[in-house]
Amino acid sequence: MKNTKMMVVGFLSAVAVSVALSTSLLAKNNAAEPSEASLEASRLQSLAKFTKVLGIVEQYNVDNLTIDQLIDKSLQGLLSNLDAHSTYLDKKSYDNLKTQTDGEFGGLGITVGMRDNALTVIAPIEGTPADKAGMKAGDIILKINDQSTLSMTIDDAVSIMRGAPKTPIDLTVVRKGEAEPLKFHIIRDIITVESVYTRTIGGNILYIRVTSFDKKV
Template sequence: MAGKLKKAGLIGTGFVAGVLISLQFSAIADKEVRSGLPVEELRTFAEVFNAIKQGYVEPVEDKKLITHAISGMLSNLDPHSAYLDADAFKDLQVGTQGEFGGLGIEVGMEDGLVKVISPIEDTPAYRAGVKAGDLIFKLDDTPVKGLTLSDAVKKMRGKPKTQIRLSILRKGEAKPLEITLTREVIKVQSVKSKLVEPGYGYIRVTSFQENTGASVVKHLNDLYKAGTLNGLVLDLRNDPGGLLNAAVGVSAAFLPPKTLVTSTDGRTEDAKHKYFATADDYLRGGKRDDYIKEVPPQAYKVPMVVLVNGGSASASEIVAGALQDHKRAVIMGTQTFGKGSVQSVLPLPGNTAIKLTTARYYTPSGRSIQAKGIEPDIVVEETPNGDSFKRVREIDLERHLDNDKDGAPAKDAAKPQGKAPAKPKPNSGKEEDDKDSPHAEPAAKSDYQLGQAINLLKGLQIMQNKP
């Protein structure tokens, strides 16, 4: 369907698809009794295979035909199931460690063009000014029309220090833009922090990687070294997710031990699981030190605001949902992406794999986030004039899974239920009026949502100090 996002992924990065929540590396085994094979359908498949082998205009290798058949089976299930060739599988494994090569763009395919969902902070794309909503119609001298998403990925990939020219259509620009990017090995710093002002700390999580939980604890300790905190902001905006155990670890840094963080449910017994704020779940059976033991005691009680928006997906939604259900934090911002499904990565021969949706996940109270998202306790748009651009959400993706608790919501239900954005005001002459919020510097003075979060925390502090 025209205008809909057909597939989503991280182009030129090799990183986990933007809305993944879980990587469960496990071998495929006969855990269930195999049902009878569909003989008639397989006979039809064999006839088509034979017709191509004999009559197609050019010879085609058997391996290529089978690979494409597997890819087609998976891609037609839902937006997040996929076949991973050797390169994609390697990139996926490397990406979860926080280091990968490419441009740093989260993208999808729309109307035959590559659509930018979001540039990743501190990457070539981000620094060059690539924006969410940009449509890439040419890569160097190659038109994107006619290329698959996978083909576009390969065009964007390359050795570090090599260049690629992107030809871009941008809303509001009369002429196409040409941006030249230099590929590089990207090391994503998944956690950043700062003291916004005395007594008020800020922690931003940009993605959930293997060491994200430990990094959050380290940044908490750094903030408390500056003195007592009266309030803390946890920023999960534009965080596409990542590893499930990392989400459990970040939640455990703010919740009492053994608290339920999330649960999953699917058809197999392995897919039915509850995840608690315990070392077994956030360390995933590893031999690493239990970093949660280093959490400052004050961090479990400090008043908190969690900032979210339409770019907050999967692991971000797990954390926001857990802190919301346990009333540990006020959730502020706009409706989240709504990606509530679990992908298991199943290795195959030849260093390939399949990424298969195996379960849905739920908040501690049993809410399903799939195709719905987390509704903020307080809706605050990204700018005083409203959201600066329309975001794509899970419900906009073709073949998305329905929400099994509330049914499939209408598309309008995924939008924040706040007052309609005001009409744009005349430019006041200040630079920040024209800033696109996803590109604003984290914790910058022009960050409207952060300002509202700090104001709320100050109000809570005043109320606590009243006799």
């Protein structure tokens, strides 16, 4: 009888310890996992911080950017820092992307970039109006029509140079070895982008290069 009582007491003690441990672990898990209310409060706090900073920037930015422009820049920063494959496109950027993926557009046929803060021709595309006019890699574009390129972005320059086929455009460029700026009067045309190049190497190897993906690949 005495042994039975001891067994019962031992069993009850084990149950009590087990319940206490379970309760302790449950309390720890609950403490480790924030509640929905705390998550919502944190979210609202973060949004309030963003709104406050946005208001300060809107009031004091030196470029007089509108709230829409500031929001676009905020979204661009957010997506560009998210991962290597995310980006934000405003209407202008989206329209440019559609033009590029169409595989053809009205323009001059030059690739441009910024070198030493100057709008520079990287290369003319063979057979295009720019190539036929005599433009060369390394030409620095000073003016597009009568508009200076000194404070112009690449996107703005490309937007101006692109246009309806058979329409004229004037470029003033500086070329190494030339004492005076050169002026080119060019008629825009349909520029077809060759996105796939092939050649045979050694007679039995076919080399295929894909430079971009568009509707004409």
